[in-house]
Amino acid sequence: MAKLTGIEIYKHLPKTNCGDCNFPTCMAFAMQVAAKKVGLEQCPHVSAEAKAALSEAQAPPMRTVTFGAGDRAVKLGGETVLFRHEEKFHHPTVIAIRVRDDLPEGEIVQRVEKINQLQFVRVGQLIGVNAIAVEHVAGDAQRFSQAVKLAAEKSPLALVLSSPDPQALKAALDICAERRPLLCGATKENFKEFAALAKESKCPLAVRAATLEELAELTQQIKSLSVEDLVLHPEIKGLADGLAKLTQLRRLALEKNFRAVGYPVMVSVTGSDPFLETALVSTFVCKYASLVVIDGAERWQLLPILTVRQNIFTDPQVPNAVEAKLYKVGEPGPTSPVLVTTNFALTYFTVEGEVENSRVPAYIAVVDTGGLGVLNAYADDKLTAEAIVKAVKSYGVMDQVAHKKLVIPGLVAVLKGEIEDLGGWEVLVGPEEAAGIPAYLKNEWK
Numbered sequence: 001m002a003k004l005t006g007i008e009i010y011k012h013l014p015k016t017n018c019g020d021c022n023f024p025t026c027m028a029f030a031m032q033v034a035a036k037k038v039g040l041e042q043c044p045h046v047s048a049e050a051k052a053a054l055s056e057a058q059a060p061p062m063r064t065v066t067f068g069a070g071d072r073a074v075k076l077g078g079e080t081v082l083f084r085h086e087e088k089f090h091h092p093t094v095i096a097i098r099v100r101d102d103l104p105e106g107e108i109v110q111r112v113e114k115i116n117q118l119q120f121v122r123v124g125q126l127i128g129v130n131a132i133a134v135e136h137v138a139g140d141a142q143r144f145s146q147a148v149k150l151a152a153e154k155s156p157l158a159l160v161l162s163s164p165d166p167q168a169l170k171a172a173l174d175i176c177a178e179r180r181p182l183l184c185g186a187t188k189e190n191f192k193e194f195a196a197l198a199k200e201s202k203c204p205l206a207v208r209a210a211t212l213e214e215l216a217e218l219t220q221q222i223k224s225l226s227v228e229d230l231v232l233h234p235e236i237k238g239l240a241d242g243l244a245k246l247t248q249l250r251r252l253a254l255e256k257n258f259r260a261v262g263y264p265v266m267v268s269v270t271g272s273d274p275f276l277e278t279a280l281v282s283t284f285v286c287k288y289a290s291l292v293v294i295d296g297a298e299r300w301q302l303l304p305i306l307t308v309r310q311n312i313f314t315d316p317q318v319p320n321a322v323e324a325k326l327y328k329v330g331e332p333g334p335t336s337p338v339l340v341t342t343n344f345a346l347t348y349f350t351v352e353g354e355v356e357n358s359r360v361p362a363y364i365a366v367v368d369t370g371g372l373g374v375l376n377a378y379a380d381d382k383l384t385a386e387a388i389v390k391a392v393k394s395y396g397v398m399d400q401v402a403h404k405k406l407v408i409p410g411l412v413a414v415l416k417g418e419i420e421d422l423g424g425w426e427v428l429v430g431p432e433e434a435a436g437i438p439a440y441l442k443n444e445w446k
């Protein structure tokens, strides 16, 4: 990313040191702008030319493009790094499922309703499909409009409207313009009509080309028609070609600051083989698709894809942790078990899920281990007998139960004696794996 220094910004300022920006000098202001602590607009005296020069140079290397409306709107792009560990990836890949307009109306409705159900709770978060891509393949504009109408009526998800015919697209757009769909896609043959439609409707526009050179040329032509919200749609031939193109586009945008491709990228995957489709999509989620359109609408296909997405788009610099406190599963009472675990989110939600599966109401006392799982926390001296006793005492849970028994993870059975000495409770060693919790609570908990 081309980042301007304070000196470069200072050159464009009026240099009067008037103080209207709340900084004593123009130089002090320039340094704060360079550090991105204040915006250029805080100086009321910057000339239009300077503003244009600075905003172009300071624009992010990849534009953020939004489509959809309300709480179902989705953001594409805005990425700043090639590798997640350098900072984080910002906007999770949008997953859109294709609905072709050559299906009978009843099947379109059925498919849309099925897509609506593709939502899952994983590690305490709701993850799911974000968009429906209605594709014009029947060659009949009315049929396309009807398919778009059904999708818009039956689903709150964001919409992608895909047609090679600008007139058909315009008619369909009239039905759902307030949903701000992504229009797909302009080519070198029709880009003027598509650009006019995107400009008039203020909808983002996907740009399709066979090569990256053509794509770059096309974005510049469309940008000159005052359409800024673009999504790149390179034609790909299989995994290797797709990975190569997506990686080149990301490198050109972020490392070379090549503005002509500084946009989010979408990929269309068609799946005669659902296993291959799932593998392809999971790969493109990792590198580097902002939007993927797929055929597969089976739960077994979506769960792995969404799991990959959830993992890739978590912030690696923030521990994936839950609050360390006392949790209740069901409505526990004086005879309910008290289980101990750590505040690593994956550990906690796995334990919570298995306790729920057992249908035995229980307390879960979560110890603050800085977001580490059981064994790592033990190895790092964060899950010690002292830490467990301190946490359990602070939650007051042993005053709420009559049995004074504490169930610790089997992986730290070695702490049993020390906890008993420090806490004065009976310590039971639970299973090593969370999957063993239901059987343990049903058969061994007394």
Ligand code: SF4
Binding pocket: 013, 014, 015, 016, 017, 018, 019, 020, 021, 022, 023, 024, 025, 026, 029, 042, 043, 044, 045, 046
């Ligand atoms: S308001 Fe503008 S001109 Fe005045 S001191 Fe600040 S940067 Fe300089």
